[in-house]
Amino acid sequence: xxxxxxxxxxxxxxAAKERIHEASLSILEETGIQIDSEMVANTLQEHDIPxxxxxxxxxxxxxxxxxxxxxxxxxxxxxxxxITLGGRDTKHDxxxxxxxxxxxxxxxxxxxxxxxxxxxxxxxxxxxxxxxAEFARLTQQLEHLDFFHVSVMPSDVPNxxxxxxxxxxxFENTAKHSITAASYDARNLPYLLEMVAAxxxxxxxxxxxxxxxxxECPIAPLFFAERAAENMVGLARAGLPVIIYSEPFAGxxxxxxxxxxxxVTNAEQLAGIALTQIANPGAPVIYGGxxxxxxxxxxxxxxxxxxxxLLNVATTEMxxxxxxxxxxxxGRTDSKLVDCQAGFEKQGNLLLAxxxxxxxxxxxxxxESNYAVSLSQLVIDxxxxxxxxxxxxxxxLDEETLGVDLIKEIxxxxxxxxxxxxxxxxxxxxxxxxxxxxxxxxxxxxxxxLSLEQMAQKKALDLLNVSEPSSLEPVVVKELEKILKSAxxxxxxx
Amino acid sequence: xxxxxxxxxxxxxxxxxxxxxxxxxxxxxAEQASSEMGASELVDFIEGGFKAGIMVVGDRFxxxxxFLPELVAAAEIxxxxxxxxxxxLRENQVAQEPVGRIVIATVKGDLxxxxxxxxxxxxxxxxFEVIDLGIDAAAPNIIDAARKNxxxxxxxxxxxxxxxxxxxxxxxxxxxxxxxxxxxxxxxGAASSxxxxxxxxxxxxxxxxxxxxxxxIDLLKK
Numbered sequence: 229x230x231x232x233x234x235x236x237x238x239x240x241x242x243a244a245k246e247r248i249h250e251a252s253l254s255i256l257e258e259t260g261i262q263i264d265s266e267m268v269a270n271t272l273q274e275h276d277i278p279x280x281x282x283x284x285x286x287x288x289x290x291x292x293x294x295x296x297x298x299x300x301x302x303x304x305x306x307x308x309x310x311i312t313l314g315g316r317d318t319k320h321d322x323x324x325x326x327x328x329x330x331x332x333x334x335x336x337x338x339x340x341x342x343x344x345x346x347x348x349x350x351x352x353x354x355x356x357x358x359x360x361a362e363f364a365r366l367t368q369q370l371e372h373l374d375f376f377h378v379s380v381m382p383s384d385v386p387n388x389x390x391x392x393x394x395x396x397x398x399f400e401n402t403a404k405h406s407i408t409a410a411s412y413d414a415r416n417l418p419y420l421l422e423m424v425a426a427x428x429x430x431x432x433x434x435x436x437x438x439x440x441x442x443x444e445c446p447i448a449p450l451f452f453a454e455r456a457a458e459n460m461v462g463l464a465r466a467g468l469p470v471i472i473y474s475e476p477f478a479g480x481x482x483x484x485x486x487x488x489x490x491x492v493t494n495a496e497q498l499a500g501i502a503l504t505q506i507a508n509p510g511a512p513v514i515y516g517g518x519x520x521x522x523x524x525x526x527x528x529x530x531x532x533x534x535x536x537x538l539l540n541v542a543t544t545e546m547x548x549x550x551x552x553x554x555x556x557x558x559g560r561t562d563s564k565l566v567d568c569q570a571g572f573e574k575q576g577n578l579l580l581a582x583x584x585x586x587x588x589x590x591x592x593x594x595x596e597s598n599y600a601v602s603l604s605q606l607v608i609d610x611x612x613x614x615x616x617x618x619x620x621x622x623x624x625l626d627e628e629t630l631g632v633d634l635i636k637e638i639x640x641x642x643x644x645x646x647x648x649x650x651x652x653x654x655x656x657x658x659x660x661x662x663x664x665x666x667x668x669x670x671x672x673x674x675x676x677x678l679s680l681e682q683m684a685q686k687k688a689l690d691l692l693n694v695s696e697p698s699s700l701e702p703v704v705v706k707e708l709e710k711i712l713k714s715a716x717x718x719x720x721x722x
Numbered sequence: 723x724x725x726x727x728x729x730x731x732x733x734x735x736x737x738x739x740x741x742x743x744x745x746x747x748x749x750x751x752a753e754q755a756s757s758e759m760g761a762s763e764l765v766d767f768i769e770g771g772f773k774a775g776i777m778v779v780g781d782r783f784x785x786x787x788x789f790l791p792e793l794v795a796a797a798e799i800x801x802x803x804x805x806x807x808x809x810x811l812r813e814n815q816v817a818q819e820p821v822g823r824i825v826i827a828t829v830k831g832d833l834x835x836x837x838x839x840x841x842x843x844x845x846x847x848x849x850f851e852v853i854d855l856g857i858d859a860a861a862p863n864i865i866d867a868a869r870k871n872x873x874x875x876x877x878x879x880x881x882x883x884x885x886x887x888x889x890x891x892x893x894x895x896x897x898x899x900x901x902x903x904x905x906x907x908x909x910x911g912a913a914s915s916x917x918x919x920x921x922x923x924x925x926x927x928x929x930x931x932x933x934x935x936x937x938x939i940d941l942l943k944k
Binding site for chain 2: 340343413447480484
């Protein structure tokens with residue numbers, strides 16, 4: 229009998245998860261969330277969810293929205309338990325199940341980073357649209373990365389339509405599923421939907437296997453500000469996937485205790501899920517807790533902290549409790565360099581996240597607590613993803629892999645080097661790194677005494693040299709350009 | 723002589739209340755000082771007591787012996803204590819000269835509060851008077867507040883790459899109104915940078931609370 233022993237981990241037992249769930253319900257029922265969007269308030273009121281005006285923030289009205297238990301439970305019932313995310317090419321489709329099966333665990337980039345570490349000069353500078361295209365193209369080439377979180381926030385395009393430039397460059401340069409905030413200005417959302425429909429050849433196909441999903445962030449604690457809340461509702465209505473991207477950081481925007489931060493995250497998730505399900509029952513929605521901690525010395529966010537790893541496990545377990553797909557922060561780092569700190573923070577926290585079964589693990593390419601991205605780091609993270617996938621594949625146990633007869637046959641003092649069993653299994657049993665130094669010292673010297681970063685840099689440049697700039701049909705590229713132009717016109721740009 | 727000793731004792735207690743983050747004690751000391759001391763004595767009392775205390779907290783934070791949440795708490799305790807003393811000072815028109823007066827805000831369209839609060843606290847801990855306008859503050863409001871309070875400096879925070887443009891709007895508005903030279907302008911927040919500061923014509927960029935405070939001290943010395 230074949231058995232695959234897959235490593236898994238968990239922190240919370242059922243009683244603990246129920247306790248978090250009940251406490252979240254009580255927060256949503258008694259304290260509720262804040263919103264500042266009339267459109268969202270109207271939508272909620274149409275569904276008999278009470279919204280109480282609490283005051284003004286400048287010229288915006290603030291509402292307090294309280295959700296009762298029934299509303300939340302009903303939303304959890306209608307939220308899909310599994311979601312297919314499309315690639316522009318169907319071979320990149322991702323199926324996210326709500327159970328955290330190892331074959332439903334994926335790795336990808338992360339970003340919207342304003343800063344890029346230039347791969348050729350090493351200069352730390354503002355990112356450009358060309359950088360974004362390069363990150364997308366390299367991600368397309370890297371085998372172990374499954375999706376593309378739009379890595380760069382380009383500084384060289386008009387601010388009011390920056391998201392549309394980002395989406396366009398993304399669709400042009402990668403056929404993998406793409407993720408980022410849908411829009412920073414609600415007026416741009418219809419243009420994005422036009423763009424994706426153009427890329428996918430119509431809205432039906434788009435809904436069947438959407439090539440993008442949108443991370444929409446509440447502002448912790450418990451504030452669903454205008455643009456994100458309107459996108460949650462707008463995308464849900466369009467039947468497109470939303471990731472409720474809660475990012476509380478312990479000690480600053482949530483309690484310093486991990487339990488308290490977990491609770492704020494979960495309460496925000498339930499509220500976000502409710503927003504999407506009230507707008508359109510059954511709309512695809514992903515549990516997106518990326519909770520982290522504050523570095524109490526500097527006040528900076530700390531993605532590389534061990535507690536961030538624990539929070540990633542616990543939020544994934546809460547998603548599992550609701551049988552919902554989960555996006556988490558995977559392995560990120562606070563290091564300013566491609567260095568040892570980056571390596572252990574990333575691998576350590578990524579491993580925790582995937583052992584808990586998080587579906588979408590976004591982290592590749594980032595440095596500096598996500599403030600910067602590096603193509604060399606992207607290549608290294610692909611290698612980390614490869615190792616991690618190998619760990620997750622576990623140990624296969626059957627007669628063939630056990631090799632009882634073989635061991636008896638070769639006996640004491642023998643060797644397995646040229647045995648057919650070795651030849652038959654070595655490629656799938658043993659994970660090879662393209663980057664890590666594994667041979668002898670002399671061999672390493674002969675190959676140029678390169679550091680890991682130098683190896684990664686070389687691989688990145690080689691891959692970029694051979695990558696296709698665009699695999700989109702020229703007619704579609706033209707269409708995207710047209711849509712972008714009309715958006716610019718609507719904003720008064722010529 | 724006896725009164726002087728007692729006064730020094732109260733001043734010392736005020737300093738300790740800040741350092742030990744004891745809000746109840748700080749408030750009680752402020753109330754006692756307000757009823758027992760004359761306005762001019764109060765000025766010395768604040769300097770040697772509450773302000774001396776928060777300088778110690780700021781110093782320990784700089785050395786890594788105290789942490790940011792403690793600094794924020796100390797700044798809040800100090801603010802509450804000074805609020806108790808303020809009516810008497812105002813009544814007697816005793817001028818209290820801060821190191822500098824700073825108007826700080828998160829700019830229009832941005833609703834992120836925390837980074838700004840950190841900077842605010844550290845500035846206060848270093849003897850600045852800080853007028854915090856909160857989040858989502860429009861350029862005209864920021865400029866009005868700076869003029870009304872005769873501020874020396876305006877600090878503008880923006881977390882989002884999509885809202886840093888509002889930092890530029892404030893600088894542009896200052897130029898248009900002919901007030902650019904009246905205030906130093908420092909920008910900060912995750913999305914801004916030294917390059918951006920130079921591009922929009924701000925005087926400085928502060929990468930974190932510590933650096934922002936050092937820059938503020940430096941700029942306002944000139």
